[in-house]
Amino acid sequence: MSQGLDGPHPEARNIPEGRRSPEGIRLDPQNGADHERHRTVISALVQHEPGVLSKVSGLVSRRQFNIESLTVGSTTNPETARITLVIEESPPGIRQVETQLEKLLPVISVRELDDDAVRRELVVLKVHGEEPDKVHAITEMYSGTVLDAGPRTITVEITGDEQKIDDAIDAFAQFGIREIARTGQTALARGEMWTTDAEEERYERT
């Protein structure tokens, strides 16, 4: 059996008392290191090429980021697409999502959107059609559209922020929801601000 090495036993050593948080932040009573998770929206302008969504989703799953939704669609420029991620992470985690995304080759620019960003989500839901008038009334109440109405089912579309969609789904539940298809959020920066850094130079007036 190996005898090992010489030197003071661990118990005889001066071991520092300081500690770090699981995020690797020094726990300093003055600064604190309390990082609550919160939901936020990240927009990524990417090259519109095969495999880009796979690369982004692969990164997300491999790094174990907590993703609520991920949507993708074309932009004014046929060479680019926009990916919108809703994530729930601590601020250091959000920075990591941004920098890791930026490292992917087809990703052009990334930004976490401000709280006042315009965010929308779409739900298409199919309810039982026994009470068409009531379904119609609820649909109007949520500024929705009836897409299909038959003797047994009615399919409607509601667009809005996440809270509105949640509320609408609750309201339609009284009729019995047969099926539901819900997109994730998609979003743009409000007003004249460009959503990510590279938008302006890649903008093509359509």
Added chain:
Amino acid sequence: MSDHVSTVHTDEQTTTTTEAQSDEGASPVTNGAEAVVAALKNAGVEHLFGVQGGAIMPVYDALHAKQEQLRHVTMAHEQGAAHAADAYGQLTGEPGVCMATSGPGATNLTTGLADADMDSDPVIALTGQVPTDLVGHDAFQETDTVGVTRPVTKANYFASDAETVGDMVGEAYTLAREGRPGPTLVDLPKDVTNGTTDSVPVSPTTPEYHDIPETAAASAVENAVRALSNARKPLILSGGGVIKGDASEELRAFAIEHRIPVVTTMPGIGSFPEDHELALEWAGMHGTGYANMAISHCDCLLAIGTRFDDRLTGGIETFAPEAEIIHVDIDASEISKNVHADYPLIGDASRVIEQLQAAMDEEPAADQWREQCQTWKEAYPMTYATPEDEPLKPQFVVEAMDELTPEDTIVTTGVGQHQMWAAQYWTYTEPNTWISSHGLGTMGYGLPAAIGAKVAAPDRDVVCFDGDGSLLMTIQELSVAVREGLDITVIVLNNEAVGMVRQWQDAFFDRRRMASEYQWVPDFATLAEAFGAKGFTVREYEAVPDTLEAARAYDGPSVVDAFIDPEENVYPMVASGGNNAEFALSEDQL
């Protein structure tokens, strides 16, 4: 064969002359495969490591006429090709090129690419693929290579037409070496490489938005320098990025001028001379006790080119728990990934050290700290028991070979106990003398890496330390070393076991040695002879120097089968996820 799509660049490409580094300038091309070879030639590639096969045959055919300029080393297995390219890339700073056919050829490459990815080594892989009209049909020897390698490459490409394939290879080559290096791959369908084109690849470029930071922001440098100057217990942590960023010289000058002690990571071995008084050698799971004490007690850690791997940090909560951290890295996504950086400096290692050097006008007042570091060096010496009788201690063999070889000798290793002894008991004083598999921990890395190293640096001594278990994973590459006449010395630290696993089973699994001890291992000396190499066996202390010298003196590959104490273990050791300051010096301390 599917139709080719012409691109808007076609005319430009056919008329653009390249900045070819070859004497002949840009050669005309007639098909995609020739465009691939022209791109490699443009980039200045001199060596390739690969294995032939059906889907990559057009590229090999295009290489046939260029054998004088592009020397192809035929490896025994694609994994060997990737590891050889990896070591070659590390030593030359230019991407090592490996090639394989589709399907099993490509999947065999994958381990080597994953290894290069973890260690940020520049490698470009070229893989054959079934013709595009068969892709997705489960054709013979088809694999979704791009899909399989996506998580283990820096970038990968599927070539879709002969017109652009040359430029694609050029871009992949450039990406592999620029910024934080890493492996890239271009998958080459057979119809694309066979496809007609006269498009000569242009000089490689990368997307303009993919910009690499050079220097850190001046204000960030100022703040970092203030923190470092005010420190009473400053410490430099020099990572593999210092070597890859060619910043060892700048690092030495900075540390020595400001008299700041230096620990390295394991990939950073050689970035600072281990025989210097400021050197505390490497930290982490099997690093020195003094390096781990210094990391645990420092109040300001200047970490350069490291990703704070868990083998280095131990448990995050106890890693450098009282230190402000200045983190220099060229990859912004490394900042605060594992350990929060109080002062992030994003940029090229050598440029940022120059910035720090220019901004630093006050040496930290750290006399007491330096003295403390020396005390730790004395308190936790790297020693081993050398009994009078056998069996041999592996550390003795490592030290004996170090004494016999010049300072610039390249050491490669497999993965396991032998790797740790080779790192601990050899004194590294120069960058690019230590080539090992760090992040992925790939058993079998050592021999093919030695081949790549010897091809890259034919005038330097190359010594591969391997374990019996590790060597058996890629021993077929010995045939390549013989065929190519490569003068490398393989030293097998033979304990007839997967020693590191056995050590862990003893320590953490109540000595249940399941599948870690070999009931029988081949006679490596005889096996070496069967391959056409020179074989040696050594069991006694007295015979070690002469045997090693004879192996070294042999002009060609030699293998020394050194029977070591099978019960010898690696210490110090920080338990996985443990506190670096609580490193164990023997099993009963774990």
